[in-house]
Amino acid sequence: MNLSKEELQFIDTYLKNSDVIYTDIRLELTDHVASAIEVELAENSDEIFYKVFKSYMVQNKKSLLKNIEVEQVKLRDKIIKRFGKGFLAKEVLFLLVLALLTPSLLELNFSEDILMGVNLGIGVIVLLYYFIFFHKTKKTSIGAALMFIILIPIYIPFYIKNPISLLFLIPVMVIVTLLHKKIEKKISKMLSRGLMVFFIGLFSPLFIWFTKWSEQFVTENILEGYFFFQLIIWYVLFKTLMTYKKELDSKYKGVFS
Amino acid sequence: MSNSKLYKGSLATIILKLLSQQDKMYGYEITQKVKGLTKGELNITEGALYPALHKLEAEGVLEVEVVRVDNRLRKYYKLTEKGKIETVSKLAELEEYIKNMQVLFNPKFGLE
Numbered sequence: 001m002n003l004s005k006e007e008l009q010f011i012d013t014y015l016k017n018s019d020v021i022y023t024d025i026r027l028e029l030t031d032h033v034a035s036a037i038e039v040e041l042a043e044n045s046d047e048i049f050y051k052v053f054k055s056y057m058v059q060n061k062k063s064l065l066k067n068i069e070v071e072q073v074k075l076r077d078k079i080i081k082r083f084g085k086g087f088l089a090k091e092v093l094f095l096l097v098l099a100l101l102t103p104s105l106l107e108l109n110f111s112e113d114i115l116m117g118v119n120l121g122i123g124v125i126v127l128l129y130y131f132i133f134f135h136k137t138k139k140t141s142i143g144a145a146l147m148f149i150i151l152i153p154i155y156i157p158f159y160i161k162n163p164i165s166l167l168f169l170i171p172v173m174v175i176v177t178l179l180h181k182k183i184e185k186k187i188s189k190m191l192s193r194g195l196m197v198f199f200i201g202l203f204s205p206l207f208i209w210f211t212k213w214s215e216q217f218v219t220e221n222i223l224e225g226y227f228f229f230q231l232i233i234w235y236v237l238f239k240t241l242m243t244y245k246k247e248l249d250s251k252y253k254g255v256f257s
Numbered sequence: 258m259s260n261s262k263l264y265k266g267s268l269a270t271i272i273l274k275l276l277s278q279q280d281k282m283y284g285y286e287i288t289q290k291v292k293g294l295t296k297g298e299l300n301i302t303e304g305a306l307y308p309a310l311h312k313l314e315a316e317g318v319l320e321v322e323v324v325r326v327d328n329r330l331r332k333y334y335k336l337t338e339k340g341k342i343e344t345v346s347k348l349a350e351l352e353e354y355i356k357n358m359q360v361l362f363n364p365k366f367g368l369e
Contacts, residue, residue, distance in 0.1 A: 027330040035285035066304030
């Protein structure tokens, strides 16, 4: 006996209210629950949907919803890793060498306004690309996890005046993220977030001091090298987005239209 | 997986073996197939099955096809070319493991 649209909607809404927020995960669990209920209803024709649903959830809810959050974190890490691996592609390594050499070989003299303008322009294009091409699938776990890499380059323009300050920020961010990962399972979410805010608060004055102190070492070559490096980051980002767009298109062909 | 922790390490191989016998399968179908084949001895829970399926998919061992069935969407899993090769090696690995276990726990059987 097949479940009606209303009954399927009921399962879907129940899962949504149980924090299964991503469409792709929910559609799979809805089908799983619906299949189990259909079998039960076929075997016991006297039973009604709501009773079977309730009894199924009492027995299986914990197992059904287990690991969803862990999986989302794994997926986010995988996407960030793929983005990082993008820098090891042959053409990117070539561009990196070019980024290091060009400022010392050519007199480019970009003004700060041009650098900022180009970055903001590309930033807007990336965001538009994401919202136009992923808007159907942004509610999937992949679509949501991609937001993390979209956000990384948004911070690029902040360091246009002094890219050297990143030498302080990047290792600190890496250490804080690794520490956070190590302790987040052992302590409550609230405490884990509180510690993150504490660390950021602790390092902020040091970061401001380092930024001011290192300004004396910033040269034209460093600024131009950083500009090329930004373009490389945008290139890798677009490449990663296109890979996932292709993946989502083939997986959910016609599903989200 | 509810019965035993011993089965946990073999879950991926179980999934691959089932998919090598059938073109494509969905989550619930896999749990029922295992339950049926083992006469209810082995129950794969949702909490163990889906992370395993998603991991194999992320590794490129499985590919996904989403189709509309009975008013809802169903996610089918099937082996990729890489998955077919992986299945052969995983099954060989498991057979070797079973053989070694038999030698360890049934020494007479092993000597014969």
